[in-house]
Amino acid sequence: MDTQAQAQSDRQSDRQGTVHAEGAAAVALDRPSSATREDQRTLDDPAPPRWLLATAAVAAAAFFQLMLLLPCAVVMAVPIFFYGANTTVLVWGGLGFLILAWLVQPDWRSALKTLPRDQASALYAKVDALTDALQAPRVHEIALDDSINAGAFERHRGLSLRPTRRVLVLGLPLLRLLDTAAAEAVIAHELGHFSRRHGRLGHWIYRTRAAWMSWASAEGLGGHDDVESTSPWERAGRNFAAMFLPWFRRASEAHSRRCEFEADAQAARHASPAALGRALLLIERASQRQEESLAAMVRERLALDAEPPSDWVEWTPSLLAQSPVTEAEREALLRHRQPRGSHPPHAARLEALGCDASRLALTPAAFEDCAAARWLSPAQWQALCREHSPWAGASQRLRWAMGHAALAGTDPAQWPVAAMAPPRRDEASRRRRQRRLWAAGEALEHGRVRPHTLTSWQRDALVQALTANPLIGQAWAFDATLPESDGGGAMLCLVMRIDPVGLRERHLTEDDVLDQVQSTADLLWPAGIEWGARLSYLTEGLPPELQARVDATPRLKG
Structure with a gap:
């Protein structure tokens, strides 16, 4: 199983990590x-x-x-x-x-x-x-x-x-x-x-x-x-x-x-x-x-x-x-x-x-x-x-555990400003974001990455959060270089290997893990930061060029 880089910058408007939308033929006092x-x-x-x-x-x-x-x-x-x-x-x-x-x-x-x-x-x-x-x-x-x-x-x-x-x-x-x-x-x-x-x-x-x-x-x-x-x-x-x-x-x-x-x-x-x-x-x-x-x-x-x-x-x-x-x-x-x-x-x-x-x-x-x-x-x-409760389910409780591990004992002055719900994006913006995610995934596959730009506080808090989630066995952070045709620049990418047995035991999915990590990202870096996640099972290997980068990079977990 392998999930390409997922968009994470506007979770409230349309949560990244998924490509579908839920709805109902409902008439509500919205x-x-x-x-x-x-x-x-x-x-x-x-x-x-x-x-x-x-x-x-x-x-x-x-x-x-x-x-x-x-x-x-x-x-x-x-x-x-x-x-x-x-x-x-x-x-x-x-x-x-x-x-x-x-x-x-x-x-x-x-x-x-x-x-x-x-x-x-x-x-x-x-x-x-x-x-x-x-x-x-x-x-x-x-x-x-x-x-x-x-x-x-x-x-x-x-x-x-x-x-x-x-x-x-x-x-x-x-x-x-x-x-x-x-x-x-x-x-x-x-x-x-x-x-x-x-x-x-x-x-x-x-x-x-x-x-x-x-x-x-x-x-x-x-x-x-x-x-x-x-x-x-x-x-x-x-x-x-x-x-x-x-x-x-x-x-x-x-x-x-x-x-x-x-x-x-x-x-x-x-x-x-x-x-x-x-x-x-x-x-x-x-x-x-x-x-x-x-x-x-x-x-x-x-x-x-x-x-x-x-x-x-x-x-x-x-x-x-x-x-x-x-x-x-x-x-x-x-x-x-x-x-x-x-x-x-x-x-x-x-x-x-x-x-x-x-x-x-x-x-x-x-x-x-x-x-x-x-x-x-x-x-x-x-x-x-x-x-x-918003934290009643197994996945939601893991979200809370990761958030608590990330923030417990930290100085509130270091916290980024709490994010407001971002504006609704039009179809052109969604397509642009998908192209950048695709490009980030391609960069990861071919090892076109460099060390992450997280601050020491963000990195330490992220390490604590990942440690609190038993579903994530190994994790690394990189900045993936994007081609000029897709806007250039870099995107923060987390490479994570998850435990398939733990997923089955808790009746959770890969999207649940993405949601848990997303909630932690909302706490640790300001809104608007583009980032993605590449998931694979612990039982799977990584592409050779990415594996070479992973072997030379200190792990966040595992």
Whole structure:
């Protein structure tokens, strides 16, 4: 196994070390962020008729499958030339084609953990009561996560043999942040999506966008965009994606904004419009404050605590309680816009609800008054916070162990400034980064590397972090020289050999190791530093030229 150099400079926008993206046909109270001029034009686009958007989505999804399967169909038609177009060949050929079409249909997988009814009967009873009041279809499952958010989606919607199941997603920090009235308003908004049947079209929108975006981004998987390296068939698909996706994105996001207004109106029929408006702005305020302060808070705890914290869900409410909202901050919350405009600006939503933003209290609920305390028992709440902690899994605990080993006993004055989430990168930037990664991988393979430029503090901290991870058996650091055609300069590259037995025992993957190392990199060097990682198993050898460099270089570990 061998992984070429992976991009590590903007993990928040699209984590490097992977070449896929997850998503869901979900409609959520997503936190907006600032927009560009192009995004402003997107927000002003009118929503197309539903029939037009549905027709475009279904037709584009079908065309995607045709593009995938037509080469296979040509191969499957070969027996006809040998045996003739008899009934048996046609039946079996058609059946095989249908099975392939079923297997390649765009789909998504959710890692959300659902909450059984018998473990949270009061919460389910509250949701059922709201559902009945709104005359919406019943929710089959409630899923929890660690976000300040809520969402609604439908599993198995579309061409599935399994029945559709409606899932309500609630973030534990959301339940801790909001009082019961605001939390009921948020849940009523999400149930409004079910009531308005938004998931039916939303499913096809999601799967169509995901399919053609995956085809369009496939060009960067090889590390370069050489036209000669792709077939005319692949280029034809990318050309279609380049023409179709911009219009489809604008049209689908305009539809999503319309759905948000409809869900708000549904919620306002039962819940207080002021409670919904307060929830929208408070969620936005908490998300912004968390983005600004969370990295620094985590780093401080990493330096002090060997074990992940159990009070993580209290961090953001404590931040908000310590600093009352100012009028300037309130105005900024109203102006905030989402770059990918699937949600309307808060000012527009509050205007539609008839809310006066200046009269809304934007302070978090005290714990005894929050939705979590009212709908869950203390024992349930503590157990759920442990289960859904950002550091609950085996891979996440290793991330924490590496971070603690790197920072424990160090001088905070040496720490780089905590990184903010980098701006969203466009496709051209992603391709450029992939080319540089490919070039760095080539440089490593041929030994075109020189000693790393890490400071002594960074190197010592990295050694301690790698020592804390039993999955990494050996590690070296180099600066790989890049050719002028790819921008020149150098890229920091970690060469690591990992234990395959340890991976299997912990049910982890190479991407998990990359994520663990990435989290350490975020602590040790400033944001924007380009670096990559080359992984191989301990049971594998290295290319001869790289092996020669490795033999002459002191190890970070092993």
